[in-house]
Amino acid sequence: MLLLVLFPFLVVAQGYKLPKHQKFQKIKFELINNLILVPLQVNGVELTFVLDSGVSKPILFNLSDRDSVPINNVTEVTIRGLGDGEPMKALSSKGNKFTLGKAKNYNQDLYVVLDKGINFSTSLGIPVHGILGYDLFRDFIVEVNYHGKNIKLHNPALYDSNPKTKSQTLRMSIEKRKAYVEGIVLMSDSDDVPVKLLVDTGSSDALWLFHEPEKGLDIPEKHYEDYLGRGLSGDIFGKRTKVNGIKIGDFELKDAKAAFPYRKSFGHIKNFGDRNGSVGGEILKRFNIIFDYSRNQLTLKKNGNFKAPFQYNLAGIELQHNGLRYIAESLADSNGIVRNDDASFGNVQILLENKTRLSLVPEIIVSGIRAGSPAAEAGLLEGDVILAVNGKRVHQYKLQEVLKMLNDKEGKRIRVLIERYNRDLLFSFVLKKVF
Template sequence: MKKNKLFFVLLLMLVPLIGMAQGFTLPKNQKFQKIRFELINNIIIIPLEINGAELKFVLDSGVSRPILFNLSDQDSIPINNVSAVTVRGLGGGEPMKALSSQGNTFKLGNAKNYSQDLYVVLDKGINFSTSLGIPVHGILGYEIFRDFIVEINYNAKNIKLHNPRLYNRKRHKKSQTLPLSIEKRKAYVEGTVLIKDSENISVKLLVDTGSSDALWLFHQPEKGLEIPEKNYEDYLGRGLSGDIFGKRTKVSGVKIGDFELKDAKAAFPYRESYGFIENLGDRNGSVGGEILKRFNITFDYRNGLVTFKKNGNFKTPFQYNLAGIDLQHNGLRYIAESIAGLDGVVREDDNSTFGNVQILLENKTRLSLVPEIIVSGIRAGSPAAEAGLREGDVILAVNGRSVHRYKLQEILKMLNEKEGKRIKVLIERYNKDLLFTFVLKKVFDDD
């Protein structure tokens, strides 16, 4: 990406060029396009080119139109045919001002759309990069699922965009094809939920690849969807309109088709987080990445079908925030590393630094510019909170390992490894280094 100041090239084309393709297409005889993706915190990150700019987007089946955000003063992204609009997403905040843009060129490998609409959100507070640990510039969903048969292989971390005209559906004994309803550019699947001491409750769930969580349910007592007694208040994530909070819990089971997951992680978001949805209809919640990653999934929007096949993640335990800490990137900081041994000899082959910008001092000490990781949130009553950690603390090391050598999700894994593990966290607070120790505990006691 060019390192110029942020600008928008407003190409005042009133109509698309005659003969230009509408929607994504592949070259005439190409059966499919394979795209490698990164899976970070159960979210799919794909490479996407917009008007020649190389970006990274979340593949989000829960979004009805592409949204571009997180633009910095170093991004150069031309967009076309701009007008002002207001957009609203999940979260308790107010609607946001945005730009609506038409006639943009999107490229995913050989899959191209020469006339794609998108929204551009200029609010700098909308930035998922800090919590994912890599630059992410937007979200894309419906158009990809509409124009292709989309096969997501969570095991191999790749997506195949199949040309619907050349696609031959394969049947596998261990897979199951279910009805998929498409309503207002979003996909829904039927399932059942078992809440303790209740009968199986039929639910209609939004299929949301853009959610890192497992299962969200709306609190609907009239339908049997009561919040289980064992729960705690938690930060559930961030939507386009602000932070989302709710009750974290687990249900006795969730079933999609013949596939059943017992003691499934679940959450009941507070009503204000989705209050802008005037009519929920018969929707009861959503199923997100922590459940979806347990399958390899083929979406066929055109025929209203979705195929689930269990993969190696199926029996993976659900992940809870045992420590009670949320982390995020907070810019950059310098760290000093000695590149000389105890004998004073410089290790010429030393390449252990994580930072890209380096300064050598007297050829023995190296200053490296590395990401700063801070505590962005902390759950009341959690082991970390009881130990004395605070929001804003800068994380330096976990169990003796300097965090600048690890990705954000790897650090979170260190902090939540297993019940009963003793965690030592070295932090910086007001220019002082402090060491805190706590033991990871179950968030729910066994029944």
């Protein structure tokens, strides 16, 4: 999960442009944990960034010893994002070249966070180097096709604004470089609460609401404490629940997943004004969306994800990558005959007497566990190394695929083989409905 908020900063004139007469640039993206991951060149270096409409300036982080990214005109600043940690030192850099397809910005400001603890790659399962947002949305009409996993960056001067079939265009306000839309939260069968929500593609969650009982936004009786994600300034916790529904325009999602984050995660924001929360990727992915900042318009069209059930952490386990480990693969079949194949997992292999292959693969560990959850009651602990789920060795799967195995459906029995203090242990539990 990712939702970042920065103080507004004064910037010099800059902008993205497409080649003359080119109407749009189409770019494929990866959708991981409801987040849009795009390939981006920063000063000629290929990186991966999250497209985050909730952030004002690009932020570069997760630089390893192997990364070499030249940056220009550097000064030191202090920034703060979501989370209950302290503000952090960062570098402010001006005059950088950003390239996204054929869209180029030759004068891009960015912030560089040097703290190695800021690393979202471990929880997403692939290297992620930063986030970008407002500047791209400001300079283009951005069409996000969540179902087809591509975006189109339209040249505003050449854009055909004819409405799409079965779509609806809503008013969107732009305040301090962030987009807001109005909606209605159905807190009960008879209690409809109008809300103003930050439109946040950088949040993997569904709906965040601020606890404001005087406005009708009280925490439902059925809820539990949950880890909601990580921001630049630390972990974010709150109350996980669901509401009867959320309406945006003429579209209504029933029994919507929701959370009430604790206020201390927003400690640096003194006044929310008339904002009541945010709408994130688990709701946004149900639409194909056109962001038109120049006209203050948001166009929504339902896609194939619209009726997909909301995803809850039924097992109560958080996972992350934790470096690398060796696994042994026998190259002989049950008759002792050595197979002649190249199938392996990992980029580094060692052959032992041509019968056993050691492969270096990512290690997946339990990074968090919810009190009272099925996994916790079964005896799983933070730090356990996951070896297999229901007989499937996890090194053959991506991190998000392993999480899906652990949260398949209510009533399913899950068997998890783990390593703890050099011992292999098998745990079993049944996935329970959270509400």
